[in-house]
Amino acid sequence: MPIEVRIPTVLRSYAAGKSTVVVSGTTLRDVFADLAGRHPELAGRVLNDKGELRRFMNIYVNENDVRYTGGLGTTLSDGDEVTILPAVAGGAVDAAPSQILDASVTAEPWLVVGDRQFRSRLIVGIEQYESPEFIRRVLEATAADVFITTLDPDNRRASVLLSDLDGEMDLDKYIWIGTTSFARTADSALLTVQILNDRYGIDIIKLDVRTPDNRPDNAATITVAEQLIRDGLTVLPFILPNPDDARRLEDIGCAAIRLMAAPVASGWGITDPEPLRTIIGRSGIPVVVEGGLATATHASEAMELGASAVLVNTALVRAADPLRMAEAMKHAINAGRLSHQAKPMPPAPR
């Protein structure tokens, strides 16, 4: 009986670019055997050498996670849809304290969630790299202590499969965070969180609900944050730096707040420090600054404003030497934090 298998963006290169493949079979095992005949590389990404589902690969039959319906023995009916939904690299907060240079900057964690202590003040997105080996080097260079993963239920973006990264590095040494940064609607964000929580037990959510033009949707973000907090999750929402919205997110119980410095990937740096300064000055929870930061100087400025941490992503990816820029960012975090603590002289009147 014909079964349609939906191929995620990140795996389409193994399926001759196709978004769906029609196969036949009465069980999921049959379906993958058929698929292996047509696209052996694709099947190899989903199943390991023993023919078992790989870690970080999620399979749904229609809306049901096959973990709860018999795994590869799940029986299929004509017209069923099989969806492959792999976990992918989403971005990572920064690094092992011993690799951070100034002890006073990492002496106190900037965020504590249960027994998980966030000490590194540099957060790094990793979903734009093509090679697992390079992601490992970026994470090492930035000394990340947090690893961010996501799903792409809308099939909008490609990213490296965690199942590939898993063989390259020890992912379990990181604090895991799930991100919804690939989501462009509240529903898509909620679905992403639900799967990450259900499948991997991820309970700290880097919440991004963005408009189609890739800016934070403050109103939708607040709505989703309220829902997630009711569900018992720890939420780190990303918003345009509106002081009222920031206050609201703190009031409903967010663990930290993330403010946009400039449009994501713009490289403009901090276009207006005043709202950031205002929110940081009033906030009772840690404030992360991100978006549009391209240089070490931008990161230093954010920390000097009093940010608890900085998230960079495209700044590394698009630098001529990403690993050297990672080193630069580590120094910038220390420089800005220490300068903030030292309280600079006031500028002379102009």
Add this chain to the structure above:
Amino acid sequence: MPIEVRIPTVLRSYAAGKSTVVVSGTTLRDVFADLAGRHPELAGRVLNDKGELRRFMNIYVNENDVRYTGGLGTTLSDGDEVTILPAVAGGAVDAAPSQILDASVTAEPWLVVGDRQFRSRLIVGIEQYESPEFIRRVLEATAADVFITTLDPDNRRASVLLSDLDGEMDLDKYIWIGTTSFARTADSALLTVQILNDRYGIDIIKLDVRTPDNRPDNAATITVAEQLIRDGLTVLPFILPNPDDARRLEDIGCAAIRLMAAPVASGWGITDPEPLRTIIGRSGIPVVVEGGLATATHASEAMELGASAVLVNTALVRAADPLRMAEAMKHAINAGRLSHQAKPMPPAPR
């Protein structure tokens, strides 16, 4: 016979605030014995326990250095003037390479003069501190490898006596530079250099010829630089960032050039990066950026523009915690240098 002793600004607190003291004697030794009776602390600053002239204390009878006229045995005539001219702390380029955090930043010296290699890219002025012990801590915190000294022939400013610093730390481990930053005229600058060279063998000159409002006098600086280079000295002149003047100073043989980012002690940061970028882009000699830098972010920005080194002074003195700001500046130098080397992404069109 009455002899007038001129007391420099920095020693007047030991002479009841007086700028001159009239004593009597037929030799310089007599004069200091008389002075010791009136102002014992003052005499103790000039002579050591054995009654010898301290290191870094220069004594002139009329226009003559007493080293060439018989020392303390120099005979005096009625109406002679005795001038005390001590060497004082002037500022210091930054620190021992091992204390700098990123090896790639100090792997190559940014300036070589004979066998003297300038590796630290942070230059720190030290003349605004009151305590020798604190100066030692600032130099250690900034990891300086260069020590800057000066004289104040015009008695315009106070600074710590090198004879006091000498007991606090090992000054001989530094590369010594003389500065004319207390000079407000070309003649005063030339006199300072002449004494520093004659008395201490200092042949690297941080040349500052400033207008009465404390800005670089580019034209006078070029004139003095030409004179000093003819005299065989190594010259590091400070100018407003005028590309033609920068080119001229390179052409006449300056070893490096120092550009003003903003008025000295203003804390404004880099008010206009474009002329700095232009001069750095064209220059065949190292470019130092200084003046008005108050924060780690300012220093990072200067290095990111491609400066070879940064000089800070008031930024540390007037920070609430100068030693922490010194640490911040070290990280900022590394951050900006590495970011420059990594070549940041270009900003998106606005």
